[in-house]
Amino acid sequence: MIDLYAAGTSNGMRARIAVEECGLAYRFHPIDIQKGEQKLPGFLAMNPMGQIPVLVDNEGPGGKPLTLSQSTAILVYCAEKSGRFLPRDPAARAAMLQALMSASTDITPMLGALFAVIRSKDPHGPTADLFRSRVRGYFKVWDDYLGERRYCAGSELTIADLSLYAGYARAKGAVPETCEGLPNLERWAKELGGRPAIQRATSF
Numbered sequence: 001m002i003d004l005y006a007a008g009t010s011n012g013m014r015a016r017i018a019v020e021e022c023g024l025a026y027r028f029h030p031i032d033i034q035k036g037e038q039k040l041p042g043f044l045a046m047n048p049m050g051q052i053p054v055l056v057d058n059e060g061p062g063g064k065p066l067t068l069s070q071s072t073a074i075l076v077y078c079a080e081k082s083g084r085f086l087p088r089d090p091a092a093r094a095a096m097l098q099a100l101m102s103a104s105t106d107i108t109p110m111l112g113a114l115f116a117v118i119r120s121k122d123p124h125g126p127t128a129d130l131f132r133s134r135v136r137g138y139f140k141v142w143d144d145y146l147g148e149r150r151y152c153a154g155s156e157l158t159i160a161d162l163s164l165y166a167g168y169a170r171a172k173g174a175v176p177e178t179c180e181g182l183p184n185l186e187r188w189a190k191e192l193g194g195r196p197a198i199q200r201a202t203s204f
């Protein structure tokens, strides 16, 4: 059995989408990051960074418990454990990794930076506008790509789609202007958002 500690942020959703889509049995432990539950000693023992998400696989490799942070590491771990969402073909795998990094290391951190600015006590408008346009710029490129292919890395649903969806869902809820009016992205998001596992994973 897996224990997952997360909140309804893009990183938290990415991890929960991973366990749900991979069909892994898990117990969900919501963490209230506004209250600082991620800084309590019990949580820091699992992740000294004091950040969600954290996954504990009580039956990890070799039957030993494994504790893992970093939402994308959790996504890859769940995919490998279940044997799902990882293309075998080397070209498709390379395309998947490129898309995965865009979602996990470009879009999500830029969203985090945007939230930090607009939620600060004295938001700096030009900085917020710069970060907002960066996020929209990333989504615009994905909109163009998704005009040519069904999923992020081609014809196959991969962990790159699961990662991008977490960022998209968070942006759509909090800063919709970054992803509205992009029809191919919307078509793709409608399909992913209709998947029962994703619906369960995003209902925090």
Ligand SMILES: N[C@@H](CCC(=O)N[C@@H](CS)C(=O)NCC(=O)O)C(=O)O
Binding pocket: 009, 010, 011, 012, 033, 038, 050, 051, 052, 053, 069, 070, 071, 072
């Ligand atoms: N790179 C990490 C980032 C984790 C992260 O930034 N978590 C945020 C929520 S999305 C958090 O726990 N924030 C509370 C804090 O830093 O105290 C990942 O992908 O999991």
